[in-house]
Amino acid sequence: MQDFTQEFTIALGLIFTGDPELWAIVLLSLKVSVWAVFIAALIGMPLGAGLAVGRFPGRRALIVLINALMGLPPVVVGLLVYLMLSRSGPFGVLQLLYTPTAMIIAQVVLVTPIIAALTRQVVETLAVEYDEQLRSLGVSRLSSVPVLLWDGRMALMTALLAGFGRAIAEVGAVIIVGGNINHVTRVMTTTIALETSKGNLALALALGAVLIALAVSVTGAVSVLSLRGERQGLGHA
Amino acid sequence: MRDFSVMTDHPILSVRGLSIARDGKALLGVDHLDLDGPGPTIILGPNGAGKSLLLRCLHGLITPDRGTVTQGGQTLTDQVRAGQAMVFQRPVLLRRSVAGNLDFVLRRRGLSRAARKTECEGLLAQGGLEDKARQSARSLSGGEAQRLAILRALACKPSVLFLDEPTSALDPQATQEIEQMVLRASDQGLRVVMVTHDIGQARRLARDVVMMHGGRVVEQGLAAQMFAAPENGMIRRFLSGGLMV
Numbered sequence: 001m002q003d004f005t006q007e008f009t010i011a012l013g014l015i016f017t018g019d020p021e022l023w024a025i026v027l028l029s030l031k032v033s034v035w036a037v038f039i040a041a042l043i044g045m046p047l048g049a050g051l052a053v054g055r056f057p058g059r060r061a062l063i064v065l066i067n068a069l070m071g072l073p074p075v076v077v078g079l080l081v082y083l084m085l086s087r088s089g090p091f092g093v094l095q096l097l098y099t100p101t102a103m104i105i106a107q108v109v110l111v112t113p114i115i116a117a118l119t120r121q122v123v124e125t126l127a128v129e130y131d132e133q134l135r136s137l138g139v140s141r142l143s144s145v146p147v148l149l150w151d152g153r154m155a156l157m158t159a160l161l162a163g164f165g166r167a168i169a170e171v172g173a174v175i176i177v178g179g180n181i182n183h184v185t186r187v188m189t190t191t192i193a194l195e196t197s198k199g200n201l202a203l204a205l206a207l208g209a210v211l212i213a214l215a216v217s218v219t220g221a222v223s224v225l226s227l228r229g230e231r232q233g234l235g236h237a
Numbered sequence: 238m239r240d241f242s243v244m245t246d247h248p249i250l251s252v253r254g255l256s257i258a259r260d261g262k263a264l265l266g267v268d269h270l271d272l273d274g275p276g277p278t279i280i281l282g283p284n285g286a287g288k289s290l291l292l293r294c295l296h297g298l299i300t301p302d303r304g305t306v307t308q309g310g311q312t313l314t315d316q317v318r319a320g321q322a323m324v325f326q327r328p329v330l331l332r333r334s335v336a337g338n339l340d341f342v343l344r345r346r347g348l349s350r351a352a353r354k355t356e357c358e359g360l361l362a363q364g365g366l367e368d369k370a371r372q373s374a375r376s377l378s379g380g381e382a383q384r385l386a387i388l389r390a391l392a393c394k395p396s397v398l399f400l401d402e403p404t405s406a407l408d409p410q411a412t413q414e415i416e417q418m419v420l421r422a423s424d425q426g427l428r429v430v431m432v433t434h435d436i437g438q439a440r441r442l443a444r445d446v447v448m449m450h451g452g453r454v455v456e457q458g459l460a461a462q463m464f465a466a467p468e469n470g471m472i473r474r475f476l477s478g479g480l481m482v
């Protein structure tokens with residue numbers, strides 16, 4: 001017990017004295033996950049919107065596929081990205097394995113289905129509601145997409161935050177493709193896993209606290225946004 | 238632009254051989270209907286009479302199984318439809334501010350920023366919503382929301398305006414405000430076609446009336462004559478406040 005108290009004290013010290021190693025790890029985590037969510041949004045949002053308003057063969061199958069991809073086990077994604085990027089893999093020449101870029105790629109694969117599926121849901125619901133009104137105003141199916149994305153912005157923000165939450169808390173995939181190399185690819189989750197197993201609880205605890213704080217803020221932001229969204233939706237539909 | 242006298246050989250709106258059926262049940266069957274003159278035209282009828290369906294056909298939102306709708310002799314191309322606007326029975330306001338809802342339409346007309354601002358302010362004043370410009374459209378009261386829906390339709394600068402029971406859920410005060418807006422627009426030359434099942438409202442607004450029942454037009458004529466001497470027994474019952482079943 002005595003030990004833990006001491007580790008706690010050190011952990012607090014690490015956080016509040018601005019320990020450079022700790023904050024370098026936090027910063028890299030944020031950098032990787034923000035990039036991953038940004039790229040996933042660039043792919044997932046148009047994809048989701050296209051699935052919501054588009055009418056083409058195979059659309060239903062694609063929707064089912066993306067919903068299924070939401071539940072991909074991160075370790076398997078890590079393995080697949082590893083195979084792609086490894087020296088003998090198809091993208092081996094790029095020498096991306098064990099770089100932050102590899103971790104971004106893995107997180108993009110994990111987060112894109114989430115953003116695409118949520119975007120589809122949001123846009124499709126709005127599209128049904130807006131259908132006749134937009135057609136009355138002469139808005140074509142294609143040009144309705146930006147309108148629907150903009151009017152669904154609250155719910156879409158929630159989708160992005162959900163994606164970010166998944167990315168930042170993920171450990172299985174990034175540890176495989178990132179390798180957890182000190183000062184290069186060490187992010188919060190992988191460091192916690194490593195330091196805990198080494199018995200260096202102070203750093204693990206400090207990172208754990210930062211991670212929890214981040215997770216709580218994201219969840220908080222999501223619920224505030226959905227509350228606001230609901231309030232906006234109240235009244236005369 | 239809104240001078241219909243140049244098109245005297247074609248009625249403003251014309252329906253021929255129109256029919257819609259679903260699951261073997263005829264929902265709408267309008268063989269011959271011409272809407273002409275300055276309006277407002279009021280389409281009257283009980284629930285399920287097919288009023289909303291007819292309005293949707295006139296606005297080109299649904300393609301009938303058979304039959305044609307023409308405006309001024311032209312079929313409802315996108316260009317013709319751009320001259321129409323509609324206020325729905327349940328208006329859908331965009332999740333934006335009150336001004337944002339108007340600006341959406343003004344933008345589509347390709348107006349400059351300055352022109353949009355001027356026109357937006359004019360419209361808001363017309364609907365008594367000046368002090369609500371920044372408010373979220375979704376937080377408006379029922380009457381305000383309906384006024385905004387009408388203003389947004391007017392912002393399209395249409396020559397024909399369809400309204401589907403715009404006051405069915407409003408109190409007398411809000412109803413009166415809407416009726417005044419509609420009359421003002423009609424006086425300024427806008428061709429109004431409005432659905433209601435409120436007989437008093439029909440008497441206050443209508444120049445001519447189309448009576449519907451069971452998906453068919455059962456009577457059509459000038460309001461003054463129709464309300465004075467209805468030909469049809471069913472209509473007489475409806476007009477005298479009886480239930481039409």
Ligand SMILES: Nc1ncnc2c1ncn2[C@@H]1O[C@H](COP(=O)(O)OP(=O)(O)OP(=O)(O)O)[C@@H](O)[C@H]1O
Nearest residue numbers: 259264282283284285286287288289290291326434
């Ligand atoms: N898409 C549809 N599929 C099947 N039936 C429909 C469809 N749309 C309308 N109907 C039916 O057509 C009939 C006429 O509907 P419509 O909405 O035009 O009535 P209305 O005269 O506007 O009535 P209200 O005064 O209640 O608004 C109704 O019986 C309705 O159930």
Ligand SMILES: [Mg+2]
Nearest residue numbers: 288289326401
């Ligand atoms: Mg109706």
